[in-house]
Amino acid sequence: MPDSEYREIRKLDLFAHMADDNFTSLMRGAYVQNFPAQIELITEGEPSDFLHIVVSGSVDLFSTWNGRETSMATVRPISTFILAATIKDAPYLMSARTLEKSRIALIPSQDVRAIFGADSNFARAIVTELAQCYRSIIKAQKDLKLRTSLERLANYLLRQQRHAGGGAAFELDFEKRRLASVLGMTPENLSRAFKGLQPYGVSVTGTRISIDNQADLERFAKPNPLIDDFST
Amino acid sequence: MPDSEYREIRKLDLFAHMADDNFTSLMRGAYVQNFPAQIELITEGEPSDFLHIVVSGSVDLFSTWNGRETSMATVRPISTFILAATIKDAPYLMSARTLEKSRIALIPSQDVRAIFGADSNFARAIVTELAQCYRSIIKAQKDLKLRTSLERLANYLLRQQRHAGGGAAFELDFEKRRLASVLGMTPENLSRAFKGLQPYGVSVTGTRISIDNQADLERFAKPNPLIDDFST
């Protein structure tokens, strides 16, 4: 593993405060690999042999049932995924595929579990990370159960806008068909939802979004920190 | 706190393997209280001052937005709730109310966080518990996004049946209006969904369910361990 990546992983919240020895032994069994786009990294139901870390690129977490498929989340650098399965030594609940050319670090799950017991700073970091993941999904669940698809889209746009710096115009960070899946609707329905937001001053050109009437959109979307804030 | 309850809490996975001293000091700041039915124990958005443990009775976790409300989960003895908020020292994402007369133990959140750092067995237990909660919600999210309401009901009945011992007839463990909310539909729609399952051999009398054709129902419901199993 290149030294720059080693240091970058070390800086992750998950690893930042653990003892040097423990980090070194974690990394000893780890390896980093390049993957092209659209490669399935893991499949739901398989045993969780490795904790994965997205070093560069991006990864889609998705699930399937009875011929249907839905996108659950997107993982971007630098963060981990399937931490819970690693901890519990249980099968993956989601599949993962690269969205673009990506660099992924893999750490054997048993090493993670072993070091967890030996390094309380690492343990604390894992708990914090897990609690964060848990709360993120609770928010997603609230979003899905309490809002219509139009409201979900409106709030997504406001979140994305904030994430992009807060300007009136910004880019969607992934293709619409997958945005539709993340928001729990069909691509056709998303197209119509964008039109449905025009009266609130939203205009769309390709992947470029422009919010022409911030107040109107917010009045409609009613964003709520207990659903839409990333940090808390 | 009565000695019997003290020992019962001690036996919880979360506390079973921690050092005596640490458990004692955790319990020193804790107190137990009786609540009547329909009491709102916590409100989303408030700071998380206490880790809650349901000793007896049952508690509904729910969320609201824009005048709507949805039931997220039910907590039954003996387990904890809002662990993630306690760990992160962040506001509650869900509200909680008693469904019946209930006995609740409250442990100051800061004590939990303090002991976490001092007791690695406790830390490990918290991680396991959190990972469990995380995976439960992932399953709920998959249930919601990948299935129609009829399929969700069918699979819920199969889960409930198994939970009740596996016999052809069993009782719903809470009222239908809240079951509807848990399953993400309206009470009216739930009524119709029950009728929609009649062709698959499901009959309903009040809260009593009878599955007259197990194979038919399972063929329709297509239960999946990665969505419907409690344990993994």
Added chain:
DNA sequence: CGATAACTTGACATCCTTCAAGGGTTGTGG
């Protein structure tokens, strides 16, 4: 018993999905 609340049922509106077709973009090979 009432009285209140839960549940059911019907009619209707709305939302959403599905299917089909067309327009636009991207990437590739001639």
Added chain:
DNA sequence: CCACAACCCTTGAAGGATGTCAAGTTATCG
């Protein structure tokens, strides 16, 4: 550089699923 294929996005039409409103029925509890 162009032609073509493949894919994504959009749009329309139709049908299905779900939510809403209103009324009636049943259950529950004081």
